[in-house]
Amino acid sequence: MEDIKNIGKTYNPKEFEERLYKTWVEKGYFTPKVDNKKKPYTIVMPPPNITGKLHMGHAIDATLQDVLIRWKRMEGYSALWIPGEDHASIATEVKVEENLRKKGIIKKEIGREAFLKEAWDWAKEYRERIREQLEKLGSSCDWTRERFTMDEGLNEAVKTVFVNLYNKGLIYQGNRIINWCPRCKTALSDAEVEYSEQEGHFWYITYPVKGSNESVVIATTRPETMLGDTAVAVHPDDERYKHLIGKTLILPIVNREIPVVADSYVDKEFGTGCVKITPAHDPNDFEVGLRHNLEQIRVMNDDGTMNEQAGKYNGLDRYEAREQIVEELKSLGLLVKKKKHTHNVGECYRCRTTVEPILSKQWFIKMKPLAEPAIEAVKEEKVQFVPDRFSKTYFNWMENIQDWCISRQLWWGHRIPVWYCKDCGEVIVSKDTPDKCSKCKSTNLEQETDVLDTWFSSALWPFSTLGWPKETEDLKYFYPTSVLVTGYDIIFFWVARMVFSGIESMGDVPFSHVLIHGLVRDSEGRKMSKSLGNGIDPLEVIDEYGADALRFTLVTGNSPGNDMRFYREKVEASRNFANKIWNASRFVIMNIDDTNINLRLEEVNNELATEDKWIISRFNDVASEVTENLDKFELGIAAQKIYDFTWGEFCDWYIELVKPRLYGNDEDGSTKKAAQYTLLFVLRGTLKLLHPFMPFITEEIYTHIKAEDECESIVISKWPVYDERLKDKDAEDSIEIIIDGIKGIRNVRAEMNVPLSKKAKVMIVTHDDRVNKAMKDGKSFFEKLAGASEVIVMTQKTNIPQDAVSVIIHGAEIFMPLDDLIDREKEIERLKKEEERLLNELKRVEGKLSNEKFVSKAPKSVVDEEREKKIKYKEMLEGVLERLNSMK
RNA sequence: AGGGCAUUAACUCAGCUGGAAGAGUGCCACCUUGACGUGGUGGAAGUCACAGGUUCAAGCCCUGUAUGCCCUACCA
Numbered sequence: 029m030e031d032i033k034n035i036g037k038t039y040n041p042k043e044f045e046e047r048l049y050k051t052w053v054e055k056g057y058f059t060p061k062v063d064n065k066k067k068p069y070t071i072v073m074p075p076p077n078i079t080g081k082l083h084m085g086h087a088i089d090a091t092l093q094d095v096l097i098r099w100k101r102m103e104g105y106s107a108l109w110i111p112g113e114d115h116a117s118i119a120t121e122v123k124v125e126e127n128l129r130k131k132g133i134i135k136k137e138i139g140r141e142a143f144l145k146e147a148w149d150w151a152k153e154y155r156e157r158i159r160e161q162l163e164k165l166g167s168s169c170d171w172t173r174e175r176f177t178m179d180e181g182l183n184e185a186v187k188t189v190f191v192n193l194y195n196k197g198l199i200y201q202g203n204r205i206i207n208w209c210p211r212c213k214t215a216l217s218d219a220e221v222e223y224s225e226q227e228g229h230f231w232y233i234t235y236p237v238k239g240s241n242e243s244v245v246i247a248t249t250r251p252e253t254m255l256g257d258t259a260v261a262v263h264p265d266d267e268r269y270k271h272l273i274g275k276t277l278i279l280p281i282v283n284r285e286i287p288v289v290a291d292s293y294v295d296k297e298f299g300t301g302c303v304k305i306t307p308a309h310d311p312n313d314f315e316v317g318l319r320h321n322l323e324q325i326r327v328m329n330d331d332g333t334m335n336e337q338a339g340k341y342n343g344l345d346r347y348e349a350r351e352q353i354v355e356e357l358k359s360l361g362l363l364v365k366k367k368k369h370t371h372n373v374g375e376c377y378r379c380r381t382t383v384e385p386i387l388s389k390q391w392f393i394k395m396k397p398l399a400e401p402a403i404e405a406v407k408e409e410k411v412q413f414v415p416d417r418f419s420k421t422y423f424n425w426m427e428n429i430q431d432w433c434i435s436r437q438l439w440w441g442h443r444i445p446v447w448y449c450k451d452c453g454e455v456i457v458s459k460d461t462p463d464k465c466s467k468c469k470s471t472n473l474e475q476e477t478d479v480l481d482t483w484f485s486s487a488l489w490p491f492s493t494l495g496w497p498k499e500t501e502d503l504k505y506f507y508p509t510s511v512l513v514t515g516y517d518i519i520f521f522w523v524a525r526m527v528f529s530g531i532e533s534m535g536d537v538p539f540s541h542v543l544i545h546g547l548v549r550d551s552e553g554r555k556m557s558k559s560l561g562n563g564i565d566p567l568e569v570i571d572e573y574g575a576d577a578l579r580f581t582l583v584t585g586n587s588p589g590n591d592m593r594f595y596r597e598k599v600e601a602s603r604n605f606a607n608k609i610w611n612a613s614r615f616v617i618m619n620i621d622d623t624n625i626n627l628r629l630e631e632v633n634n635e636l637a638t639e640d641k642w643i644i645s646r647f648n649d650v651a652s653e654v655t656e657n658l659d660k661f662e663l664g665i666a667a668q669k670i671y672d673f674t675w676g677e678f679c680d681w682y683i684e685l686v687k688p689r690l691y692g693n694d695e696d697g698s699t700k701k702a703a704q705y706t707l708l709f710v711l712r713g714t715l716k717l718l719h720p721f722m723p724f725i726t727e728e729i730y731t732h733i734k735a736e737d738e739c740e741s742i743v744i745s746k747w748p749v750y751d752e753r754l755k756d757k758d759a760e761d762s763i764e765i766i767i768d769g770i771k772g773i774r775n776v777r778a779e780m781n782v783p784l785s786k787k788a789k790v791m792i793v794t795h796d797d798r799v800n801k802a803m804k805d806g807k808s809f810f811e812k813l814a815g816a817s818e819v820i821v822m823t824q825k826t827n828i829p830q831d832a833v834s835v836i837i838h839g840a841e842i843f844m845p846l847d848d849l850i851d852r853e854k855e856i857e858r859l860k861k862e863e864e865r866l867l868n869e870l871k872r873v874e875g876k877l878s879n880e881k882f883v884s885k886a887p888k889s890v891v892d893e894e895r896e897k898k899i900k901y902k903e904m905l906e907g908v909l910e911r912l913n914s915m916k
Numbered sequence: 917a918g919g920g921c922a923u924u925a926a927c928u929c930a931g932c933u934g935g936a937a938g939a940g941u942g943c944c945a946c947c948u949u950g951a952c953g954u955g956g957u958g959g960a961a962g963u964c965a966c967a968g969g970u971u972c973a974a975g976c977c978c979u980g981u982a983u984g985c986c987c988u989a990c991c992a
Contacts (some may be wrong), residue, residue, distance in 0.1 A: 037951085037952075038952080038954070039952095039954075223988095223989090223990090230992090246992075247991095247992065248992060249992070250992090261992090293991095293992095294991090294992085295991055295992085297991090298991045298992075299991070299992060300992095302992090303991085303992045304992070305992090306992095310992075312990095312991090312992075313992080371990090371991085371992095372989095372990070417920065417921085418920090420919070420920070421919085421920075421987070421988085424918085424919065424920095424987085424988065424989095425987095425988075428988080428989075516986090516987085517987090519987095520987095520988090546921095551928085553985085584929095584930090584939095584940090585928075585929055585930065585939080585940070586928095586929070586930080587929090587930070587931090589921085590921075590922085590929095591921095591985090591986090592928090592929085593928065593929085595927095595928070595940095595941080597928090597940080597941055597942090598928080598940075598941080600941090600954075601940055601941070601954090602940095603954065604952095604954045604955090605954090606954085607952065607954045607955090608951090608952065608954080608955085610951085610952080610954095611951040611952035611954090611955085612951060612952075613951080614951050614952075615951030615952080616951080617951090618951070619951090656932090657932080660932075662932070664930075665930080665931090665932070668930075668939075671939090671940095672939085679951085679952085680956090683951075687950090691950080771958095774957060774958065775957095775958065775959090777957090777958085778945080778946075778957070778958040778959075779958080779959090781945090781946085783946070783947075783957095784947080784949080784957080785947085785949085812949090869936080872936080873936085876935095876972080876973080879972060879973090880972085881971095881972040881973090882972040882973070883972080884972080885971090885972045885973090886935075886972055886973070887935085889935095890935050890973090893935080893936090894935090894936090897936075
């Protein structure tokens, strides 16, 4: 206690944040035990990608989770927050590749094994970095249970799920149109393609009808794919083309004979009404092709160049081929026109290369049977989105879901547990490496070279991290998890897939709540991005303002699911709040006698002054409200309430009110003791409420003001609960009227330009016994805080000087003779304004009350409230009028 | 095309089950009060986008309109 009295004048988070975090980890506070006497509360962290450092999105995500987990830990739950990182298959592969290229190494040349070694090194380095960053933020996750999506246990989980789904017929290998990234040279799932509007062209091309002078004109945005055309489709009811159905066309350049087919997929109104059909290069055409038994001709290689099917264009890049084909068509006189056309082009979400829909043999998950129970789970509210509107997004996706392409032609990732027999062609799906073919006993086996989509392993995260497929104690105790916290941009990729995976593999949903937050944007509302260079590094912010300030900023001032703009000024405001707490605590510490730090309520109960009871009662209310807000995931509101209480009630009023007792010297020191007890009680409680939001500063102060029999750390201290016995309505009323009075006087003084230093007599007239007592008890407050030289409380308005200003509040009239200081005209004007205000209020209240429907239909409490207001305003108005009269 | 969000003070945003419009920042005036100038006191500042409707009562519920943003699906 002694050294803390020399506590610094300003809040300096650098002095303690790192030290405290280390202690917390050493003490094992973040490592909960399987304890059947306690209830579990579990959060799995959305694993950050190992492709880079943490950004503001991670910061807000981690902060929200930490608030919840710290709160629940204090509430006595066995609170587990599992951290981890994601191997981010495609993204990491791109990065590692780039990294190697800088060193002059080509991925292909070093081969799979060597490349994987590089990737593992990368993973190690970046995982460490992420860990450090999460620590700086104060994340109270259990590092002893940290996982990585590529670690052995998770690999086991991945293989198990794959085999199970395959055996159930839910995983199949198929030749279908998939999204192909020619740069990454891998298939992508639908979710991994992002569409953006681009200026392109429509080329109108003539396809002659065989053995006739007739021809049809088709329009296309990708002329190079015409080389793979195997039909032209028209709508069966289209009068213009009906006669051509079944006829044969000559495909220009290639000179292949292709049929005209009728298919209602064609939109008569769009383009020319004739559609070229390229089953190997377009998902819709693929479907049309199946319906009409059309040949599938792939004209492109995996790297985006044309293949041998493209004849003389073989080897050319797709865009080069496009130009040359257009030229050739022009020279053949078959190009009718070229028209500008903006359309949506799909891009690889990792490298922005235009994806090519292409026919390819890949592994898929059959989604319908998995989606159905996952939709049900949300409909039955076994999984609840917060805010609820995001369940719509979820349904929309789940209900229109296509089969999920899970194979990737990459090296970094979970290798698909499939082997092919090179002798008999048997496909062997197995968790363990088979030594011979199950069919022909050949040992000539080769493992599938593809790896799985990253999201396949992420989807298992809520149970794979707990040990599944092993039946671990953790799994039994901590699953299903309590809440998942993530951004709305990841609902499809991850949340939806976790839900069906949990139901499928665990027979139960992975979490009961999904708390969705928005994006952190820059101060102009733009998305933070590398290309714009407008990203703000959370670590820099922490370095400048402290982690607590950043955290507080990220949870306040926005509502769940909405994006927020990031302003330095906001962090500054949070930092100032921390400074306020720091100094209020400094005040408390400086004014507590060492021997009184362990005071108990019983020892001071009879000595508690009204202001003590008031602040205790208020704290009690706030504790209950904050808890309710947290229960409803209203973290921002909860934080705001703590802020308001701390600054607006505890610092602005209670500390000021209690000063005379601390500085004064009563005979046995009992009232001072009571004041000290109250200061400590409320400050400790407030720190606890604040701890989930600002873990560092609260701990730093707590350790210095805790009583001997309290927890050694605020991290594991008990969350304040509402205590009916602490409620004191009378004390609240009494202090409120005193505050009203003081504010009224300050107000008038300011308007009259009379500073507090100019002392004046204060005469308080009231007919209410309780107010009378409160005012008498509060005399010293007026002296201290309203510049009163003397306070006289009376029941009658006698001897009120002419030259006095007046303050009329509910329950009392206050007069302050200011002699020559007061400007009569100004005072009259001020009173007239007040009269007008009261008249308006009265008018509104009376209007309501004279409305019979209001009186009969509104709830009684509301009507009573209005009646009380009427009485109050009337009384105040009378006071104002009387004063005006006497001043004339 | 379908869906969602936003529209409240100069700026950024809160406003929980409908029941007297709030915060932070900024602005103006004043204050070296023994925790804090990263502070204190007081103040100015809002037709709650618009038009209807429901209700005793609407920023909040319903319908429509406008503007901006986002998501999903896409017509070759």
